[in-house]
Amino acid sequence: xxxxxKIENPVISLDGVSKWYGDFQALKDIxxxxxxxEKIVICGPSGxxxxxxxxxxNRLEAHQEGQIHVSxxxxxxxxxxxxxxxxxxxxxxxxxxxxxxxxxxENCMAGPNWVRGIDKKEAEKRAxxxxxxxxxxxxxxxxxxxxxxxxxxxxxxARSLCMEPKVMLFDEPTxxxxxxxxxxxxxxxxxxATSGMTMICVTHEMGFARQVADRIIFMADGEIVExxxxxxxxxxxxxxxxKTFLDQILI
Amino acid sequence: xxxxxxxxxxxxxxxxFLLGLSIAVLAFFFAFNLTDTIFGEFLSPVIGNPKxxxxxxxxxxxxVLSIIFVLNLLLISFxxxxxxxxxxxxxxxxxxxxxxxxxxxxxxxxxxxEPSKLWLMISKGLFTTIYISAVSIAIATAIAIVGAxxxxxxxxxxxxxxxxxxxxxxxxxxxxxxxxxxxxLPQLGFMIDAIPSGIAALSLCYGAYMTExxxxxxxxxxxxxxxxxxxxxFKFGLILRKIxxxxxxxxxxxxxxxxxxxxxxxxxxxxxxxIWELMFMAKKIGAKDFNNLEMLLTAAMIYWALTIIxxxxxxxxxxxxxxKA
Numbered sequence: 001x002x003x004x005x006k007i008e009n010p011v012i013s014l015d016g017v018s019k020w021y022g023d024f025q026a027l028k029d030i031x032x033x034x035x036x037x038e039k040i041v042i043c044g045p046s047g048x049x050x051x052x053x054x055x056x057x058n059r060l061e062a063h064q065e066g067q068i069h070v071s072x073x074x075x076x077x078x079x080x081x082x083x084x085x086x087x088x089x090x091x092x093x094x095x096x097x098x099x100x101x102x103x104x105x106e107n108c109m110a111g112p113n114w115v116r117g118i119d120k121k122e123a124e125k126r127a128x129x130x131x132x133x134x135x136x137x138x139x140x141x142x143x144x145x146x147x148x149x150x151x152x153x154x155x156x157x158a159r160s161l162c163m164e165p166k167v168m169l170f171d172e173p174t175x176x177x178x179x180x181x182x183x184x185x186x187x188x189x190x191x192x193a194t195s196g197m198t199m200i201c202v203t204h205e206m207g208f209a210r211q212v213a214d215r216i217i218f219m220a221d222g223e224i225v226e227x228x229x230x231x232x233x234x235x236x237x238x239x240x241x242x243k244t245f246l247d248q249i250l251i
Numbered sequence: 252x253x254x255x256x257x258x259x260x261x262x263x264x265x266x267x268f269l270l271g272l273s274i275a276v277l278a279f280f281f282a283f284n285l286t287d288t289i290f291g292e293f294l295s296p297v298i299g300n301p302k303x304x305x306x307x308x309x310x311x312x313x314x315v316l317s318i319i320f321v322l323n324l325l326l327i328s329f330x331x332x333x334x335x336x337x338x339x340x341x342x343x344x345x346x347x348x349x350x351x352x353x354x355x356x357x358x359x360x361x362x363x364x365e366p367s368k369l370w371l372m373i374s375k376g377l378f379t380t381i382y383i384s385a386v387s388i389a390i391a392t393a394i395a396i397v398g399a400x401x402x403x404x405x406x407x408x409x410x411x412x413x414x415x416x417x418x419x420x421x422x423x424x425x426x427x428x429x430x431x432x433x434x435x436l437p438q439l440g441f442m443i444d445a446i447p448s449g450i451a452a453l454s455l456c457y458g459a460y461m462t463e464x465x466x467x468x469x470x471x472x473x474x475x476x477x478x479x480x481x482x483x484x485f486k487f488g489l490i491l492r493k494i495x496x497x498x499x500x501x502x503x504x505x506x507x508x509x510x511x512x513x514x515x516x517x518x519x520x521x522x523x524x525x526i527w528e529l530m531f532m533a534k535k536i537g538a539k540d541f542n543n544l545e546m547l548l549t550a551a552m553i554y555w556a557l558t559i560i561x562x563x564x565x566x567x568x569x570x571x572x573x574x575k576a
Binding site for chain 1: 473475476479481482483484485486489493497498
């Protein structure tokens, strides 16, 4: 990632972003720029504000101070076309949040068909292609609750990809999974990273972070404590909080 | 429902419990003097003239009754669950018939006349009752969807109007609402017939209850469904129509079915407006010949049969949604 694109082409930029829940400050003056095709892993102890941060990026949460720009569009409370920004940002949730009354295929077709206005045939073609990409085309006609957790999460990834997003947000995508299913989801994410998707992942999977991240951001108490390349982050952590965290998580 | 896999001893099969139960039942029957009822008559070979049998007669009658009662329970307890349920249903039904029989009715009354009174009740009364209820439930459902969305919205006007509406129409007795609409609206210059005002009152009242049912149904859908939809760029109306409502229907159907059954029976209240529905006809026809109870009982049976049919339909719909979910 050259320094030039970093300045000229941030797909997402945060400028002095703060957020409060009542009196509790969840985000404290966050400054961050994320470039196209960059892979970011955000980690930190629970309650550090990492989920809140990525939920602000598609305005599922509102920030109170500072500015967030996505593809040059500022997110603010009176914006009418927030849906247009959201269409370009895929999001994968901890609890999958698939639509249980729709089949896997319908889950994947819903976005393109309903909001992008793509006709059913085309949407179905795209859905099948994405299900092939996450390696579960044979489950297309099942309902989500007939699938294992790992399969559900892969469907959720496919559902997001069907919208052809510019950025993918992952909010602890493997935290609700049984241990033996974590790797199938991580493999899918690694593949997605290799394909050049811009990805922002909140996760505790440090192996994944080491493998794909361009940058690891460590948060604590609503602040970005440290950000660095994986090598530097793991081998040469600067702050004591990072060291403590790594000691706890890397056993 | 959860059924434990551990089988407990039936208390009915413990001698001590049986004895205690028999004594309790005996005491219960003894507390009422049943000697001058049909039971005393039946036992007259043993106790002699029921009226003069005194303490002895009273004891014998309650003793025999308690033995029959406990023996009946004991025998039923050996049957399979389904058979048990069937037998108890039949027994209770016959008890109810015996109760009605004790009114000393002239049952032939409902079958005489040309056309017969029963046929009049069904062809005109039942038809009107179903017609009023069906139209009202359709309107109430429409009101409930709008009301529920309004109550969940951030719009102050919508919320205020919807909550005022539910508060008012859940707070007033239905009978009063019927009077207010029928007699109040003409004061404003709207001349309104009896049937439309009956339908309006039922729709508004049940719309208020159903608003709360729909609101709860919509609210019971996990927040994650909204978030996932929002993250995909869906707009509010689309989310409600395609994601939230389809999922809340299985939650909404059972209480809505109950409302429908309740409304069917509450439609009898519009008889005060002189609408020729079941209740009104039962009163009108019966009063003419002083056979009130015969006609009321007929109406009761028709209402009961109707609700049983509705309950079966409701169970079917519930089963269908359970399979799908």
